[in-house]
Amino acid sequence: MAFSYSLFLALLLLFPGFCFWAGWRVGQWTDFLSPAPDEPNSTFTLFMIVFGTLFGHLLGTAFFAVQGVWCRITDWCFVTGFDPNIYRALLRGTAGASAVPDLAFEVWLFSMLLIGASTGVFAHWISRREAVHAKADPITFGWLAPAVAAVKRGDSFVVAYVLTKTSHDGISVAYEGTVQQIALDGDQSIKLVVLNDVDRFLVRISDAGLVRLETEATPISQLQITAAEIANVALEVVQASAEDLAAVQHLDK
Structure with a gap:
């Protein structure tokens, strides 16, 4: 043209x-x-x-x-x-x-x-x-709006439990950590999650349900997981105590 x-x-x-x-x-x-x-x-x-x-x-x-x-x-x-x-x-x-x-x-x-x-x-x-x-x-973030609102208030953080697609003999690798960043795709599905202070553990799928298997491993300071590796994600909003908030505000000063 x-x-x-x-x-x-x-x-x-x-x-x-x-x-x-x-x-x-x-x-x-x-x-x-x-x-x-x-x-x-x-x-x-x-x-x-x-x-x-x-x-x-x-x-x-x-x-x-x-x-x-x-x-x-x-x-x-x-x-x-x-x-x-x-x-x-x-x-x-x-x-x-x-x-x-x-x-x-x-x-x-x-x-x-x-x-x-x-x-x-x-x-x-x-x-x-x-x-x-x-x-x-609610229009922009959809189902994540309550978690976003809690984090914006500055008195809460989000813990994620990520079950990956890496598995062997019915045992899958999973991670638990504090969410630093989440990115969504056009369908408001998680396409990327970045975790801090990450614990690794194994999950066995049995007739009784999911069984968490603790392993001896050094915590990972930061971990990025993309949608191609994620089988499922569970998010938990944790509200910090008044004492913790006061301590953080004191450090910021």
Whole structure:
């Protein structure tokens, strides 16, 4: 597809929306969980981009409106040989572009960059607000939302028991450790789990159920397990005691 002014203009106008979406996604990331990627043709993603585009342009037009009022009532403005308002320049189209100084294009594109960056920063900030992520987390994290909420409060941690596909004569290898990071796929299934302070043990499948077999092994400081190696995962949210929280806060100081 040949590049054209119309394509450039469409991407330029959508730029704040993409910045809003990027800021929102970055704001959703936590030290505990990486959210699932957006599904192709996701209506929610489309809504976020359109909403971000409208909000970004409202922010930009409000800035230029305030700038115009400020310049009329004060002397703290620079006089330029062109109109710095990019929206007025876009409405005028390419007519008379040859008469516009080179600096105008620099200022216009820089203005749109600032509008997009401001929109992304706002999206990142609002996605971190408790009132917002309390509503958005169940959509983003699904079944893991309660665990994510507990970890975000800072008074809980998650212990994972991972049964692997490595087995021999009915005995499987399993791991137990504190969850450092979990990543989800598009179906909100665990595709990656990172554990700290990991204990290894064996599990025998018998008529009576699962039997845990303890083994003599040195704990592993950190372990990464991918979905290809995971047979099953059990998560347990553990709430830390008030004494432990006070000790951690004292160390942070």
